[in-house]
Amino acid sequence: MxxxxxxxxxxxxxxxxxxxxxxxxxxxxxxxxxxxxxxxxxxxxxxxxxxxxxxxxxxxxxxxxxxxxxxxxxxxxxxxxxxLSYMFQENALFDFLTVFDNIALPLAENCLYPKSIIEERVNTRMQQLGLGPIGGKFPFQLSGGMRKRVALARALVTDPKVxxxxxxxxxxxxxxxxxxxxxxxxxxxxxxxxxxxxxxxxxxxxxxxxxxxxxxxxxxxxxxxxxxxxxxxxxxxxxxxxxxx
Amino acid sequence: MAKPYINRPMDTKQIENIGGATLDAVTSIGRMTLFFISGVACIFVRPFQLDKIFDHTWFIGAKSLFVIVLTGLFTGMVLGLQGYYTLVTFGSEAALGAAVSLSIIRELGPVLSAIMITARAGSAMAAEIGVMRISEQIDALETMQIHPIRFLFSPRIVAALISFPLLTAIFDVVGIFGGYLTGSLMMGINQSVYMDKVVESVRTIDIFGGFLKSFVFAIVVTTICCYRGYYTHLSTTQGYGAKGVSMATTNSVVQSCVYILIVDYIITYFLV
CATH class of the missing domain: 3.40.50.300 (P-loop containing nucleotide triphosphate hydrolases)
Structure with missing residues (x-):
């Protein structure tokens, strides 16, 4: 078993x-x-x-x-x-960060990769989740559905196993x-x-x-x-x- | 016949309440001390958060400049006016420069600057961190293996340590200029006498004392305001959500102002 x-x-x-x-x-x-x-x-x-x-x-x-x-x-x-990665019920996105920075946060703060690789990974996730042109926007400027996708992108950007x-x-x-x-x-x-x-x-x-x-x-x-x-x-x-x- | 034990259950409850409140207070002091130590220790963890320190210095320091200049100017002007009418009765109005500059550099500069920064930036810190707590953003940091105290508190305390003394210095200069405006330009004290008395009376120890106070106030204000916001959710009496954040903000400002005055007295006691 x-x-x-x-x-x-x-x-x-x-x-x-x-x-x-x-x-x-x-x-x-x-x-x-x-x-x-x-x-x-x-x-x-x-x-x-x-x-x-x-x-x-x-x-x-x-x-x-x-x-x-x-x-x-x-x-x-x-x-x-x-x-592990966690997607919160209310998304828990940071209002003072742009969509791009929100998604990049777990990689940037933990210094997991050089800046160029972080950018590449965030852009890839954003493309995969259809978030292309909104990287510079803030969460409050997005619809509920978009915010969910941003939260999902942030949850997946570290390639979590769970x-x-x-x-x-x-x-x-x-x-x-x-x-x-x-x-x-x-x-x-x-x-x-x-x-x-x-x-x-x-x-x-x-x-x-x-x-x-x-x-x-x-x-x-x-x-x-x-x-x-x-x-x-x-x-x-x-x-x-x-x-x- | 008297009934000596009739109030016993009430008395026990009162003792329980006092005991509970004391335990809460001791726990809170312990938690705040750990919060402060953890925040200071995280300042030295690499990579240094220079961009965040810069942002917070801009917010605490540069954006408080206008209110500090305004407060300093009018404080100096009032001191000049009051000082003149007091000193003139003794025929010693020439000492106005000394009275204004020493009052401002030793006491009013650091204390009023700290209170004004608390009102403007401290309340904002408590509210911002409090909202982050209730909207699970602080939990989100933990799930991303980001140390929340390092992320939220450490850059703010460095920024406050930079901003408080600089704003105090600006307050001092503007305040002395305010005294000059009323004392010399309005009331007619000789301009060079006013300035000579300022230069003559102010010693290095006075300036050092003022800066020491502003450093300590920076630590006190930032710790209280960030702590209150960070632990908004633990205060059961304040409620949760928007009400909890508003109470945490109010408490952080009141508590900071009270502690500024207490700490000011303690430092002054050791300096004089």
Whole structure:
């Protein structure tokens, strides 16, 4: 059996008296597209933030290729974090930087490449995502859909091995939603990264994801293929997919 | 018959509140100290962020120039006027140059410059960083392996260390000129007497003291304003979102002004 790339083992997380994750067990495999679904406020974003290190668990283990993240040597931990990329729900673009500088930021600030190579890589990503002539504009001058694409370009510019998408289509119309999904699917095929997508777009997300996990009341109540979820007999899952209480 | 224990639950709650507030205050001081140390340490991490330092120096320094000149001029003019009417009753109006220059160089220059920069640039720092916090831009920096304190605070503190003394020096010069305008040109004190008294009375230690204050104020103001913005989300009493940012901005300005006056007293105590 293949070793999961990332594995949650009985992860618990509370914010004060609010118990968000109550023992999450979840496996994410290399090269997979995993969709995490669930009602609003069930801790899907918190789950994603555990992987990138923005939030730490109160108890339980987060295993990376079978090794607990907390016991990893600092250098290895840093190498793993360099493999990750995160696309925020509200994009989190920097208002004071141009589109070009926003996309170049992770490369420029970490001094990963000379200026000419950074320019080349940013221009390539911008072309691939259809952002050609807007490099000099600021995020507030763009439409919602364009900003999403800029955020996606920034997430992909470092050639990450794992990309975490926190509701990437929030606030978009159905046409743009489909475009973002197609974009993720195309780039995942092209670059081969592992994708974890928190989404409310049901059933559209099933066309994109290879596996689906459902979070409810702080626990994973279902994990399987998209075919499995459509034929499951679990009441909570069926009700959620149908949009019933 | 008295009921001595009837208020006990209330008393316990009050003690809990005091204890909680004390713990919060100690935690906040500790966090702010770590924030400052981390920011200063990051100044020396290569590559040096010269472009950002330049941008912030422009914002804190050059863009505050007008307000500093205006404040300095009117402070000097008021001092000249008040000083003249006070000194003339003792027949010592010739000492106006000394009174104006020493008041400005030792106290008013550094303190008023720092307060004006806090109002103009400090509030902007707190608001900008606060908005970055609530819109997840600071989280985004962390996900990109960019040290947020190095990115946001370190260049600002260097820029403030450059700008504060320069603006204070400009305030001093303009202020002394303001005193000259009212004292000599309006009230008729001999111009060369005014200037001679300025040159005669001001010692190197006075100028050094003024600059020392402006350096310390630069550190105090930048640390408080950036810290308040950076940790906007941790203040549960202020609320989150726009309300939290506005409260963080207000608090940063008030706290900076109070600390400027406290630190001013402490430095003056050791200098005199």
């Amino acid at each position: 293949t070793l999961p790339l990332i594995q949650f083992v009985d992860i618990k997380k509370s914010f004060g008296s609010n118990h968000v994750l109550k023992g999450v067990n979840l496996s994410i495999y290399q090269g997979d597209i995993l969709a995490v679904i669930g009602k609003s406020g069930t801790g899907k974003s918190v789950l994603l933030k555990h992987i990138i290190g923005l939030v730490s668990q109160d108890s339980g283990e987060l295993l990376i290729r079978g090794i607990p993240l907390h016991s990893m040597p600092r250098k290895e931990k840093l190498l793993f974090k360099n493999e 990309v975490l998408f926190d509701e990437p289509t929030t606030g978009l119309d159905p046409i743009r939603k489909k475009k973002v999904h197609t974009m993720i699917e195309e780039y995942q095929r092209q670059f081969g990264f592992t994708a974890v997508i928190v989404s409310h777009d049901i059933p559209e997300i099933f066309d994109l994801a290879q596996h689906v996990a459902m979070l409810d009341e702080g626990k994973i109540v279902f994990q399987g293929t998209k075919e499995d979820i459509l034929h499951t007999h679990t009441n909570i899952v069926n009700a959620f997919i149908r949009g019933e209480e």
